[in-house]
Amino acid sequence: MLIGVFAAGAALCLAYFIVILIYSGMETVSAVMWLFFAGGFGVTAFSVWYYQKFPERMPLRLPVSLVTLCGAGAAVMLLLQILIISRVPQVADSGLEYLIVLGAHVGENGRPGRTLQLRLDKAAEYAMQNPETLLILSGGKTREETKPEAQVMMDYLMERGVPRERMALECQSTSTTENIAYSRLMIEEIKERKQEEIKDERVLPAYLPSTMNHGFSHTNQVGILTSNFHLYRATQIAKKQGMKEISGIASPSDRILFVHLCFRDGLAILKERLAGNL
Helix, strand or coil: CHHHHHHHHHHHHHHHHHHHHHHHCCCCCCCCHHHHHHHHHHHHHHHHHHHHHCCCCCCCHHHHHHHHHHHHHHHHHHHHHHHHHHCCCCCCCCCCCEEEEECCCECCCCCECHHHHHHHHHHHHHHHHCCCCEEEEECCCCCCCCCCHHHHHHHHHHHCCCCHHHEEEECCCCCHHHHHHHHHHHHHHHHHHHHHHHHHHHCCCCCCCCCCCCCCCCCCCEEEEEECCCHHHHHHHHHHCCCCCCEEEEECCCCCCHHHHHHHHHHHHHHHHHHCCC
16 A cells, blocks of 8 residues: 555656656746656655665665655645645735736747746736736846846736836846845835825925826735745745745746745745745
8 A cells, every 4th residue: 555655656757757847848947856756756765665665674664764755745845735725815815005916937939938927917917906006026137148037027027007107116036035024125125205295295385286196005915926826935935034924915826836836936935935035
């Protein structure tokens, strides 16, 4: 029974790795981890089989250690997947004052990659339904990219009909932690400028009409828009940085790669936890 479970796990991981290769190729980030998972399950299944067949040739502690290690790792990853999937909101909060849109990979042609395009389509939809929301487009430039992700995001959203004045660009960040940290600072600066505008408006003569901040609701509500598999990690990092009332908005992700993306983000959550960012 135990051998069959681990052998099936190895076969499933190997099969999914092949699916990823056929669907999107080796350029898929961290795709090789499925080979690692397959190898771990496969070695564990073989060690249990070998011990049962030749108990005098192998110490019991080896298969026990491998079974414990694989079992604990699988349990941790399963728990993380539950957290990632269960925290995706079913309905997006409306009327947010600021919405941080997190960047993602930009293609060699300077256009948004598949993941980023799905986020931007969701952002454009939200912007059209909530005309008072200011979009904070967050994403810097990696070595492979020719211009900041935020610039690419703005160009795409303008093509979708979002006015330039509805967007602010944060072009320094290169990670989720930096995305949120720099965006938070930008929002604070924007708030300070608005407060100064309000003060300037109060000293105007009463008979002068004023449209400054007309119709703008000062709720100071902030949201984060990112992919469904990434939302849990992003909101937890934001809360760690002091944004306690943050709202999450999830964009869809590639259906074929969804499991891969969730597992990859699960590993990233462990890394962020060890680094003290969660």
